[in-house]
Amino acid sequence: MIQIYVKNSLFRDTLMNALAEFNPTLYNETNSIDNILLLNGEQQDIDEFLKNPPQYPVILLGGHHPESDAEISLPCSLNELKGHIKNLLQKQQNAPSFENKHFLFEGSHRLLTHKKSQTQIHLTEKETQMIVYLIKSLPESVSRVDLLTEVWNYRPDSETHTVETHIYALRQKIGESNADKFITNTSDGYILVQS
Numbered sequence: 001m002i003q004i005y006v007k008n009s010l011f012r013d014t015l016m017n018a019l020a021e022f023n024p025t026l027y028n029e030t031n032s033i034d035n036i037l038l039l040n041g042e043q044q045d046i047d048e049f050l051k052n053p054p055q056y057p058v059i060l061l062g063g064h065h066p067e068s069d070a071e072i073s074l075p076c077s078l079n080e081l082k083g084h085i086k087n088l089l090q091k092q093q094n095a096p097s098f099e100n101k102h103f104l105f106e107g108s109h110r111l112l113t114h115k116k117s118q119t120q121i122h123l124t125e126k127e128t129q130m131i132v133y134l135i136k137s138l139p140e141s142v143s144r145v146d147l148l149t150e151v152w153n154y155r156p157d158s159e160t161h162t163v164e165t166h167i168y169a170l171r172q173k174i175g176e177s178n179a180d181k182f183i184t185n186t187s188d189g190y191i192l193v194q195s
Contacts, residue, residue: 002085003027005049006040006061018078022085036088038081039068055110055122057088069125095128098135100193102181107132114178121173126151126166134183134192141191 002019005027006012015038016024027037037054039046040061050058053067060068061076070084095107104113110128112121123131129151134142147163148154154162167190171179183192 001025001035003035003037005037007045008040011040019082019085036085036092040074053110053122053124057092057125059084059088066126067124096132096135098131098192100182101195102178102193105131105135107135112174112182114174123170123173127170127173130163130166130170131183131192134190138192138194141186141189143189146189 002022002024003026004012004015004019004024006015012026016026019038024038035056037056037058038061039049039058041049041063043063046060046063046065050065050067057069058065058067059070059072059081061072061081062074064071069088072081072084092108097107098105102115104115105111106113107128110123110125112123112131113119114121130147133147133150137146144163145156148158148160149156152162154160167183170183174182181193183190
């Protein structure tokens with residue numbers, strides 16, 4: 001389902017009609033997490049809205065934010081917008097999940113659940129992409145360079161601490177006492193704990 005969060009009523013109504021094939025609804029915080037959100041507004045409103053990113057993909061119509069899954073400049077063609085929506089729906093259907101003794105990762109929902117406490121950890125798009133890449137690489141560990149090139153599209157010789165920063169942030173979300181039960185360092189990179 002497509003949710004629409006657009007303050008301009010004329011633009012909102014136009015989107016609702018143009019995207020009827022996707023059964024669009026107006027944004028509601030209680031809607032299912034099996035959604036894609038179309039978001040448009042002033043940059044400060046976008047920044048505020050995405051301060052706590054939703055668990056589902058966000059297509060940003062105008063503006064920029066690192067937590068968006070797609071950014072479309074306005075004006076745009078309806079075919080371009082529909083293409084992004086179809087692409088994200090396909091990604092959701094193909095998003096892997098991962099489970100070990102302690103955690104359940106649901107890629108389509110950007111959600112990591114601690115099984116014992118039932119604590120749900122909402123992940124950013126990049127954290128989700130990083131975990132998906134680690135899943136696809138199992139049972140091998142993944143090097144920092146591989147993550148830089150495959151998840152962030154950086155050159156292999158880039159001097160950045162992006163991977164380490166994201167791993168650290170993920171471990172903080174999980175909690176240091178539980179982090180080693182989900183992701184761990186190896187001599188040559190990172191790997192998900194499978195048991």
